[in-house]
Amino acid sequence: MPRYIFMFMSIVNSTAVDLMRSRYEAFIKQDFEHLLKTHDPETLSEFDIDANKKWASDVVFTKLEIISSHENGKTAVVEFKAHFIEKKSGLSHVHHERSEFRKINKNWYFRNGQLVD
Numbered sequence: 038m039p040r041y042i043f044m045f046m047s048i049v050n051s052t053a054v055d056l057m058r059s060r061y062e063a064f065i066k067q068d069f070e071h072l073l074k075t076h077d078p079e080t081l082s083e084f085d086i087d088a089n090k091k092w093a094s095d096v097v098f099t100k101l102e103i104i105s106s107h108e109n110g111k112t113a114v115v116e117f118k119a120h121f122i123e124k125k126s127g128l129s130h131v132h133h134e135r136s137e138f139r140k141i142n143k144n145w146y147f148r149n150g151q152l153v154d
Contacts, residue, residue, distance in 0.1 A: 053113030053138040054106045056145040061101045061119060064093050077139050077146035096121040099129075111140040116153065 056075060063071040069086060076084055100120040107114050119132040136150040 051145060052106070053108055053115050053140075053145050054103055056138060056147065057103070057106075057115045057117060057136060058101065060147060061098070061117075064089075064119075065098045067093050075145075075147055077141075077148040079139075080148050083149065095124055096130075097124060104133075113138040113140070113145070 060072060060075060063069070063075075067090070069090060072089070073081070073084070073086070098119060098121045100118075102118040102120070104116040104118060105114075106116070114135060114137055116135045117133075119134070120129065121132065122129050133153040134150040135153055137148040138145050139148050140146075
């Protein structure tokens with residue numbers, strides 16, 4: 038698992054995968070300031086902060102798997118699986134997503150994500 042300090046060092050001049058890892062860690066730490074700061078301003082209105090806060094507080098994240106990543110200049114796609122356990126039920130789940138990122142100047146930003154079946 039990445040160290041929490043890593044996220045603060047990896048935003049500028051990083052890869053989209055580095056940003057993905059830092060956002061995963063922000064969910065673990067419930068650092069929603071970081072999630073908002075690293076979200077693409079063009080798609081920020083689509084981010085439901087209340088729903089994400091509830092989800093992050095109801096689960097324990099156990100593992101992040103990077104399935105694939107592709108950078109093409111100022112855009113990137115990262116496919117990942119976030120493993121988690123529901124606190125109430127104890128059931129294990131996997132959140133499988135393909136996320137899009139955009140580079141603005143030297144900073145990567147999360148744009149959106151699509152669930153993968």
